[in-house]
Amino acid sequence: xxxxxxxxxxxxxxxxxxxxxxxxxxxxxxxxxxxxxxxxxxxxxxxxxxxxxxxxxxxxxxxxxxxxxxxxxxxxxxxxxxxxxxxxxxxxxxxxxxxxxxxxxxxxxxxxxxxxxxxxxxxxxxxxxxxxxxxxxxxxxxxxxxxxxxxxxxxxxxxxxxxxxxxxxxxxxxxxxxxxxxxxxxxxxxxxxxxxxxxxxxxxxxxxxxxxxxxxxxxxxxxxxxxxxxxxx
Amino acid sequence: xxxxxxxxxxxxxxxxxxxxxxxxxxxxxxxxxxxxxxxxxxxxxxxxxxxxxxxxxxxxxxxxxxxxxxxxxxxxxxxxxxxxxxxxxxxxxxxxxxxxxxxxxxxxxxxxxxxxxxxxxxxxxxxxxxxxxxxxxxxxxxxxxxxxxxxxxxxxxxxxxxxxxxxxxxxxxxxxxxxxxxxxxxxxxxxxxxxxxxxxxxxxxxxxxxxxxxxxxxxxxxxxxxxxxxxxxxxxxxxxxxxxxxxxxxxxxxxxxxxxxxxxxxxxxxxxxxxxxxxxxxxxxxxxxxxxxxxxxxxxxxxxxxxxxxxxxxxxxxxxxxxxxxxxxxxxxxxxxxxxxxxxxxxxxxxxxxxxxxxxxxxxxxxxxxxxxxxxxxxxxxxxxxxxxxxxxxxxxxxxxxxxxxxxxxxxxxxxxxxxxxxxxxxxxxxxxxxxxxxxxxxxxxxxxxxxxxxxx
Numbered sequence: 001x002x003x004x005x006x007x008x009x010x011x012x013x014x015x016x017x018x019x020x021x022x023x024x025x026x027x028x029x030x031x032x033x034x035x036x037x038x039x040x041x042x043x044x045x046x047x048x049x050x051x052x053x054x055x056x057x058x059x060x061x062x063x064x065x066x067x068x069x070x071x072x073x074x075x076x077x078x079x080x081x082x083x084x085x086x087x088x089x090x091x092x093x094x095x096x097x098x099x100x101x102x103x104x105x106x107x108x109x110x111x112x113x114x115x116x117x118x119x120x121x122x123x124x125x126x127x128x129x130x131x132x133x134x135x136x137x138x139x140x141x142x143x144x145x146x147x148x149x150x151x152x153x154x155x156x157x158x159x160x161x162x163x164x165x166x167x168x169x170x171x172x173x174x175x176x177x178x179x180x181x182x183x184x185x186x187x188x189x190x191x192x193x194x195x196x197x198x199x200x201x202x203x204x205x206x207x208x209x210x211x212x213x214x215x216x217x218x219x220x221x222x223x224x225x226x227x228x229x230x231x232x233x
Numbered sequence: 234x235x236x237x238x239x240x241x242x243x244x245x246x247x248x249x250x251x252x253x254x255x256x257x258x259x260x261x262x263x264x265x266x267x268x269x270x271x272x273x274x275x276x277x278x279x280x281x282x283x284x285x286x287x288x289x290x291x292x293x294x295x296x297x298x299x300x301x302x303x304x305x306x307x308x309x310x311x312x313x314x315x316x317x318x319x320x321x322x323x324x325x326x327x328x329x330x331x332x333x334x335x336x337x338x339x340x341x342x343x344x345x346x347x348x349x350x351x352x353x354x355x356x357x358x359x360x361x362x363x364x365x366x367x368x369x370x371x372x373x374x375x376x377x378x379x380x381x382x383x384x385x386x387x388x389x390x391x392x393x394x395x396x397x398x399x400x401x402x403x404x405x406x407x408x409x410x411x412x413x414x415x416x417x418x419x420x421x422x423x424x425x426x427x428x429x430x431x432x433x434x435x436x437x438x439x440x441x442x443x444x445x446x447x448x449x450x451x452x453x454x455x456x457x458x459x460x461x462x463x464x465x466x467x468x469x470x471x472x473x474x475x476x477x478x479x480x481x482x483x484x485x486x487x488x489x490x491x492x493x494x495x496x497x498x499x500x501x502x503x504x505x506x507x508x509x510x511x512x513x514x515x516x517x518x519x520x521x522x523x524x525x526x527x528x529x530x531x532x533x534x535x536x537x538x539x540x541x542x543x544x545x546x547x548x549x550x551x552x553x554x555x556x557x558x559x560x561x562x563x564x565x566x567x568x569x570x571x572x573x574x575x576x577x578x579x580x581x582x583x584x585x586x587x588x589x590x591x592x593x594x595x596x597x598x599x600x601x602x603x604x605x606x607x608x609x610x611x612x613x614x615x616x617x618x619x620x621x622x623x624x625x626x627x628x629x630x631x632x633x634x635x636x637x638x639x640x641x642x643x644x645x646x647x648x649x650x651x652x653x654x655x656x657x658x659x660x661x662x663x664x665x666x667x668x669x670x671x672x673x674x675x676x677x678x679x680x681x682x683x684x685x686x687x688x689x690x
Binding site: 049170 | 242245246249250255555556558559560592593594595596597598599601602615618619620621622623627631632635636638639641642643644645648652655662664665666667668669670671672674675677678679680681682683686687688
């Protein structure tokens with residue numbers, strides 16, 4: 001099987017290790033990986049801020065760049081939801097490219113039928129449900145099934161796993177104090193689990209949570225699900 | 234930025250940092266969540282109930298003209314009167330005229346967000362008519378000169394001690410820690426008001442087209458006293474409250490109470506069919522329905538967002554909203570708070586003045602998941618944002634920024650250069666980085682790594 005990677009712009013620029021981890025896991029599963037270098041951004045920042053004409057340009061561009069792909073895999077529920085759920089509204093209809101774009105854990109579990117990727121990660125972790133993965137793509141069980149099969153990993157559920165971390169893209173800059181309060185509620189919930197790591201499928205949520213943890217000098221670390229699955233030691 | 238937006242931003246920042254407020258709301262909503270989970274567990278298939286309710290509402294709203302006229306005919310046949318109020322002003326004027334014509338001195342009101350929407354209490358006050366809220370929560374709001382904090386639980390933000398203090402200060406009541414005592418203090422005063430009122434004003438949770446009845450859901454029995462004791466009953470009803478058939482209540486009554494409070498049914502559900510006739514032992518001499526538009530037909534005309542009129546005002550989206558929980562109901566400055574308020578207020582009131590509300594959301598979608606009539610609330614927030622940009626309510630710097638951003642993203646070469654320069658743009662994220670640490674910038678991007686590691690053909 002051959003897949004094309006869509007590495008969202010902020011993952012590419014700020015969290016390259018997430019993309020690298022995806023490549024490692026897929027290669028370990030003998031999936032042929034390709035990365036069309038013409039890709040840029042899915043357009044979500046513009047779309048969410050109301051600039052649909054601008055977002056539409058990038059939606060068309062995305063469909064062009066990935067027109068030859070059998071399956072497109074993306075390590076972000078948010079950007080996947082943008083393509084699969086919102087492009088059809090922007091473009092008037094779904095197409096082969098939008099329908100074949102999958103979030104990373106969704107692709108592993110639902111498309112490849114894999115729930116054990118042979119990973120090992122010695123830590124107590126809690127999982128944060130990213131809103132778009134959970135409510136737009138309805139992925140709740142998939143990431144957890146993958147985590148439960150990681151050697152040495154103990155998964156502890158937090159009280160507010162499904163509550164938004166408060167990032168929300170431009171929302172967190174437009175209304176920083178509301179976003180910060182939501183961040184705080186989230187971190188309080190994480191702290192109660194005494195987990196060493198917060199894991200999530202979306203790097204933007206992790207950036208938001210990590211920004212709070214580091215500013216307040218809390219010992220909990222954030223790590224992407226892809227990196228946990230790539231880990232073998 | 235409009236003055237309303239400025240005010241919102243200030244109030245939201247203050248409230249979001251108020252840890253006492255957060256604790257009070259968290260406690261109230263945790264209790265609510267537990268009750269609702271139990272309530273939903275009573276359903277064989279909650280999702281199916283939602284789908285069915287959404288279908289009934291869709292059918293009603295898409296034929297609203299027909300159902301409204303059917304409802305009007307039936308109210309008149311039952312001996313009642315119907316007034317079509319296009320604006321809040323029309324509704325107020327009509328109700329005040331009625332009050333004057335009947336020499337009304339005192340009005341008892343049961344809980345109604347529609348009367349909040351038209352600021353009826355203020356109109357009564359200015360006309361020298363004494364108007365008393367009789368729902369316990371609304372009564373407390375009235376004593377404190379505060380608007381309701383929440384469309385279903387108006388004093389969610391107050392503790393028992395806050396209420397005791399309000400009663401001491403405003404009523405001269407003795408101090409008590411007992412909820413029962415507090416209720417008795419209100420009850421004793423309100424009974425006297427019921428017995429001496431000339432007019433009862435209520436809202437309606439549903440209006441039944443085929444019978445011309447209105448349905449009122451409550452827990453305290455104050456609504457039934459409000460419409461059965463005074464000489465005149467006025468019901469202020471938003472035009473979206475219609476249901477075609479009386480048997481629709483079999484679905485909607487439990488749906489409303491389950492989503493609103495977690496109850497299987499509220500303590501009282503009344504159907505009001507008109508004035509006292511023949512040998513009726515009680516009931517008003519006159520029954521007036523005020524059908525309120527006040528911007529609703531603008532929403533009705535918008536095919537994309539028309540389903541926002543499905544709302545049955547259960548309050549579930551407020552309770553689910555992490556923004557609401559952190560900024561509280563008063564911060565919105567609207568009659569309808571939370572996600573549904575942010576969806577409909579720009580339509581019902583001035584679109585530009587309220588264009589900031591749809592942006593005050595992380596678009597997490599928790600609201601849409603709990604909505605019992607399946608309104609895609611967070612998608613409508615997106616629609617409102619797009620409409621705001623189309624109508625040029627956006628900031629011109631922001632618009633310019635997105636033009637530049639698009640130009641960058643349309644070319645991988647420009648995108649790569651922008652990536653290298655990103656470090657210089659971090660200060661633009663000041664509002665975010667003021668309270669949080671920005672991640673360290675990596676030495677290489679993913680695409681740089683890929684160039685070195687891509688499989689060679």
